[in-house]
Amino acid sequence: KAGVTQTPRYLIKTRGQQVTLSCSPISGHRSVSWYQQTPGQGLQFLFEYFSETQRNKGNFPGRFSGRQFSNSRSEMNVSTLELGDSALYLCASSPTDGDEQFFGPGTRLTVL
Amino acid sequence: AQSVAQPEDQVNVAEGNPLTVKCTYSVSGNPYLFWYVQYPNRGLQFLLKYITGDNLVKGSYGFEAEFNKSQTSFHLKKPSALVSDSALYFCAVRVLGGSYIPTFGRGTSLIVHP
Numbered sequence: 626k627a628g629v630t631q632t633p634r635y636l637i638k639t640r641g642q643q644v645t646l647s648c649s650p651i652s653g654h655r656s657v658s659w660y661q662q663t664p665g666q667g668l669q670f671l672f673e674y675f676s677e678t679q680r681n682k683g684n685f686p687g688r689f690s691g692r693q694f695s696n697s698r699s700e701m702n703v704s705t706l707e708l709g710d711s712a713l714y715l716c717a718s719s720p721t722d723g724d725e726q727f728f729g730p731g732t733r734l735t736v737l
Numbered sequence: 738a739q740s741v742a743q744p745e746d747q748v749n750v751a752e753g754n755p756l757t758v759k760c761t762y763s764v765s766g767n768p769y770l771f772w773y774v775q776y777p778n779r780g781l782q783f784l785l786k787y788i789t790g791d792n793l794v795k796g797s798y799g800f801e802a803e804f805n806k807s808q809t810s811f812h813l814k815k816p817s818a819l820v821s822d823s824a825l826y827f828c829a830v831r832v833l834g835g836s837y838i839p840t841f842g843r844g845t846s847l848i849v850h851p
Contacts, residue, residue: 629780658839667843668781668827681838715780725771726839728780 626651629729631716637735643704646732650697650718656680657699658726659691662713671714674699703734711736739764741830743842750818751850758813758845760828770811771829772802775844781827787811798822818849 630649638644650657659671670683674693691701697718703710713733717726740763750756762768769788773781785796792804802813811828828842 660841668841670838670840673838683838717781725783725786726781727783728773730778730780 626653629716629718629727631714631729631732633732634730635733635735637737638706639737640706640708642706643702644706644734645700645702646714646716646734648699648701648716648718648729650699650716651720651727654718654720654727655697656719656721656724657693657697658717658719659699659701660715660717661685662715662731663711668715671701706736708736710734739768739830739832739838739840741828741840741842743826743828743845745845746843747846747848749848749850752820753817756815756818756822756847756849758826758828758847760811760813760842762809762811762828762830764830764832766832769831769833770802770804771831772796772800772811772813773827773829773841775825775827777824784813784826818847820849820851823847823849 632647656675658673661669672691673681677693688704693699713731715728715731717728719726742761771786772784774784775781784800785794787794787804795801800815802811804811825844825846827844831839
């Protein structure tokens with residue numbers, strides 16, 4: 626099976642812009658989660674989608690949003706980018722609740 | 738609120754020696770515990786998990802972890818370290834039922850010296 630894929634791998638934006646990141650989970654996996662990874666804060670949970678419904682949301686401002694499509698592919702959007710949004714954004718999928726997660730390679734976002 | 742602590746930012750060990758990467762957790766309810774490894778410029782890879790059953794869990798690449806309920810710990814161990822084990826290791830906890838949000842530790846950098 627193909628692994629979790631994320632596009633784009635690298636992105637450079639300026640403050641105030643918005644960005645959309647894409648994630649394709651492993652075939653058959655219905656749960657998709659998003660994380661923000663930074664050297665100072667470690668791995669922070671953004672949100673989780675299961676069968677197109679947002680099931681959980683982490684402690685991030687409303688500028689961060691996401692959605693999941695019927696084929697389980699997911700997108701996350703960050704509006705009005707700030708310098709502090711520079712991070713590695715990781716997507717992870719799992720077949721069912723409670724299972725281990727399979728992570729994609731991440732999207733490296735740099736905000737200038 | 739649930740939390741995970743990895744008390745050591747970095748662990749140094751000589752190749753061939755045993756290694757331990759520490760993890761303690763705090764949850765309300767029964768924990769599901771995981772270890773992941775991250776190599777440079779790559780996503781996290783699953784190593785092993787504890788859900789129920791035997792307290793000693795064996796995983797990928799010769800790693801194992803011991804669940805200790807009384808000490809709320811889930812330390813990662815390997816009998817003989819390899820240079821290729823050098824990476825960033827994350828402990829994570831999940832509690833199913835109710836409001837579930839996975840919590841990761843801040844990571845421990847393992848450096849294995851030749």
